[in-house]
Amino acid sequence: MSQLFSPLARALDQLGETEFLGVLLRSVIWSAVCFIVLFTAILWSLQPLLHLHGMLTWAADLLGTVGASLLAFWLFLPVAAVIATFYIDRIARAVERRYYPALPPARGAPMGAQMAEGISLGLRILLLNFVGLILALIPGIGLVLGWMIAAYAIGRGLFMVVAMRRMPRPAAMALYRGSRGAVLAQGGIIALAAYIPLLNLLIPVIGTAVMVHVLDRALSAAREAD
Numbered sequence: 001m002s003q004l005f006s007p008l009a010r011a012l013d014q015l016g017e018t019e020f021l022g023v024l025l026r027s028v029i030w031s032a033v034c035f036i037v038l039f040t041a042i043l044w045s046l047q048p049l050l051h052l053h054g055m056l057t058w059a060a061d062l063l064g065t066v067g068a069s070l071l072a073f074w075l076f077l078p079v080a081a082v083i084a085t086f087y088i089d090r091i092a093r094a095v096e097r098r099y100y101p102a103l104p105p106a107r108g109a110p111m112g113a114q115m116a117e118g119i120s121l122g123l124r125i126l127l128l129n130f131v132g133l134i135l136a137l138i139p140g141i142g143l144v145l146g147w148m149i150a151a152y153a154i155g156r157g158l159f160m161v162v163a164m165r166r167m168p169r170p171a172a173m174a175l176y177r178g179s180r181g182a183v184l185a186q187g188g189i190i191a192l193a194a195y196i197p198l199l200n201l202l203i204p205v206i207g208t209a210v211m212v213h214v215l216d217r218a219l220s221a222a223r224e225a226d
Contacts, residue, residue, distance in 0.1 A: 008189055010099065011209035020094045020205075023087050028201045030083050035201075083204050085118025088161055091205055095212040106165040117164055121157035128153045147191055154194070154207060155187015162211040163218075179218035186210050 014020045089106070096103050128149045156176060163172035176183060190207045194200045 004185060005189070007186055007210040007213035008206070010213055011095075011206045014094065014098065014209060015202075015206075017094065017098075020091070020209075023090045023094065024202065024205045027083060027087055027204045032201060034083070082118055082122035085115060085121070085161060087204065088118070088208050089165060091208045092162060092165055092212050095209050099213070100216055113164065113169060117157075117161050117169070121153075121161060124157060125150070125153045147188070147195075150191035150194065151184055151188035153187075154190050154203075155183045155185075158187070158190070158207050158211045159183045159214060162208060162215050166215075175215075175218050175222060178222060179214070182214055182217065183211075186214050 015024060092106070131146075131149060159176055160169075160172050163175055167175070190203060190210060193206070194203050
């Protein structure tokens, strides 16, 4: 059990470090700004539609606010995942400097490929979140299925982006296949944290740091297998 939560514990333990804190603050600020923009834009779009249908002003305001909050919350995670790609190298360097100082400098896939993978991650999470939103309407198992989808999207996506710092995409994909269980387990933990208000603002940083530790374990297991 301690092995399961060790990557998350290590990631949280670094939050107070100066360099890590600087990246965290930038990521949280950008994530919060995006959430506010999403909320405001959605609220502005929904309110006129509700008023046009002759609803009471207070009811329209209430429904508009609730609807905007839910939609902004649904859209937040994909946006936060894309934001994380801008800070992946800084976060990973901070983690490696503390826990894996013997690692050589990262020379993986080209920056353009890494950014494309990050954007693909955001779009994938957006699509799967939509599917999860529909599944959440299924009594009993809907929320569990939605969480499983989020675990896959976040786990695989963040692992791939982190791994591509050190290797081309085909090699990263092969490494993912060999450590799929560990990646999805950490994705499940991150997905649960992503549904907790305020803590979800930390997901771009914490999730990336967690996957750096998962990547190190995967590389060690691959070396032992050889």
